[in-house]
Amino acid sequence: MQRHRDIAAAPRRSAIATWQTITDLVADTLDRSPHIDRADVESVMATAATVGLPLVAGGHLDQHPLTLVADPVYCTISTVSGTAALSLEESSNPVLGGVQATEFVLHLPTPEPLEELVRAAAERSPHLSADPPSDLETRAEAADRGVRGGGLVDLEALTRRRAQRP
């Protein structure tokens, strides 16, 4: 399930409050799984905070999202900074699919000049990665095929039906 969440950063929230909001979103999502301990998730997010705060404050997460991979959850998380943060309508609900997750990895972006710092942080936990999700494109393509083809919604059929309407 590919999802995306935007989190309002400054001026609505400080970097610390923004990272805590991201932590809550990830923890609330994975807390639904009987296989994942919330305390473990919060510990991983605390480890990631060493780079999370600079990533948030520097505006890097506006352009380069985090990616939570916890099959079937596949969620990119970005921040919105500046004027737009004040009017952003956020969803604070857990990401769907967390109940089925059995393991998780948070992929951290590696924008310059924080790449070295991010890679060092990622080495501190097997639940953190400084590499992009290896199957990002595969999943995106599969999801795309699922929607167009034998998935839940056949967009081509909908388009044909709309065209046939008087």
Place this chain on the structure above:
Amino acid sequence: MTYTSTRTTTRTHTATYLTDVIMGAIADILADLRIDLTTLYRDWAQDENAISAWIEEGSLKEVVLECHQPRGTVAPVIEFPIAYKASGTGDAEFTASRARLARFRAKLDRVPAGTTYRLFCTFNGPHTNQPGWSPGSRANTQGLRSINYGTLGSAPDASASMRYLYR
């Protein structure tokens, strides 16, 4: 019938925003210079709270980042002056010049391994005490050349700019 929507921004928003812009710039600069950020992260909460509180009360004049090289040289020094606007006269937008910061970082002088940093705040006048902060003395900057890099971040009640002092 007409409808209108209003958005209220407060001095707290300005303080929160400019604090993040400055803290983010400091982190980027230190990372670019390969200076250890451990203490920046360790002290992040107290520094964020203090800078934000001083901007909100209008007392903060500038934040100063000093790079202390192993042989005693203090350079470069990066200053982040705060300019306050009369209430209601500022642009109601919150903007940051990230591209300007990236161009600035590309021109930073490299520093030797083992270089550390110190943060200072200077004030326009009376200011509240903030946990973790105590009086200190800035390094002498006489003889350093300086370049103004213009506005780094702007908010309705104040803006932050950046000045680079180097040998």
